[in-house]
Amino acid sequence: MHETHERPTYSFMLSAAALLSKLDPSVSGAYRRAVFQSILESAPMAPNKPPSKPSGGKPSFQRKLVKRPPSKGMAAKIAAKQAPIKHPEPTIDTSDDGDIGMNARIAAMGLIDAALTKRSGFDEAVTRSEFLALSDGERAFARAMALLVLRRLGQLDHIIEKRTQKTPSAAVCDLLRIGLVQIGFMNVPDFAAVSTTVKLAERASHTRPFKGLINAILRGVIREGGLLAPIASRLAPDWLYARWKGAYGEDNANGIAYMLTEEPATDLSFKSQADLEAHKDALEGVDLGGLTLRSALRGDVREWSGYNDGVWWVQDAAAAAVVNVLGDITGKTAIDLCAAPGGKTMQLAARGATVTALDRSKNRLKRVEENLERTKLSADIQMADAENYEDSRQFDVVLLDAPCSATGTFRRQPDVLWATRPADIAKLADVQHRLLDSAAGRVKVGGDLVYSTCSLEREEGETQVLAFLRRHTDFSLVKLSPENAADMGIPAESIRPEGWARLLPHQRPGGQDGFFIARLTRQGS
């Protein structure tokens, strides 16, 4: 039953889905299956190493991080021979006969595989031409399904683990995951969830022998009333859960892990309180303080009230708190050292600072430009490495929203938890250490250095700041006070006695990103 088969790379899965979606609807099911099979069987195979057993002893279905070759060849050749593209309506037929639904499911598996293969794999996969070639409905379905699987990965894998004697291959696990997620969390009839999954298993030689197993597991879950409530400690990867438990205690670790199961609302940062009040009702919003409105709306934000006027931008409440800790900055000079896509640059500019926005990524700086243009705000944009950016000026405010593991952003990007490795945290902590040292010299005497990361890991927050204060005795911590928490848009319990903010995802009703924020001031030596 296990480990003797490999699975095709995710880009081939996306190619297969794209290709099938382009076939004329009149093409027979048998022909579609033949095309699909020919793609899969010509696909480069990714190594399918047995999943590792982490220290906790439970099997992990995570993949090893492997760089996959891009796939084009065969799929492109077949695509070139197809009839003119005729997209069906962008709705998803989730019945077991629906090829649109089948394509979307194949694409979802491609996205899941991409997300588990490397950090940012999901974001890259959704911009690949194969994925973009799908219809709007297929893309939306595939994305939603993949994100749900990633959000529930720990829970789904726990079910698979309990119902199999040996860990199935990654391809079989992916099929089981999409089957289970449909049964548990999607508006798909149980029979369709089972039959589409079994059909997908049947379509490829490496999964065909397991269709009986897949059928039995999915039917067994349905017979027993569906998926049971998740166990917090099984929702996140073992090693991260253990870290959270060690850092914040078991209750907080459970609270953090449960936030994986909640879909986050959309938070908007406003230019001014007057703008927020003016759009609050149309946006069905709740004022969270610190110029953040939490909107109950769903869908395309470009259609929401105030978007075209540029009076707000999307930014999690916790991220907005980074600038809020500075209080009044009217007339001050500020440099945002890791600025893109510009959420905090816009806050600094909207509050009257003269801003230099620096980032080393040309592509990401384009987003800063676009955002500033839409919001009619201005900043001097510089493309440079913040570590060795040559600028003799010193600033009233230096903001270092440093590159980090981003484990705090899992509500929107559940893949970060599964693609991050312990070694990434150590590497990023080194980068943050160097960036902090370089940032220190850019602060005027009497000025402020705000250090933040959207990570839940102490090495990227508390430990970093304590070490910085030991190295830079001319700096001290400006203690944040729980009494001002509401003005800063920070839940009082996220402000620690040490004087920094450690925002945990469950510390706000409806959730917030995990963030660490410290305000440091330079007194002169």
Ligand SMILES: C[S@@+](CC[C@H](N)C(=O)[O-])C[C@H]1O[C@@H](n2cnc3c(N)ncnc32)[C@H](O)[C@@H]1O
């Ligand atoms: C956490 S994001 C910043 C988010 C941003 N502050 C905002 O609020 O929209 C980190 C940014 O740091 C940039 N970055 C990473 N290393 C850098 C370096 N050495 N110098 C400058 N920018 C860097 C990345 O390109 C990325 O845009």
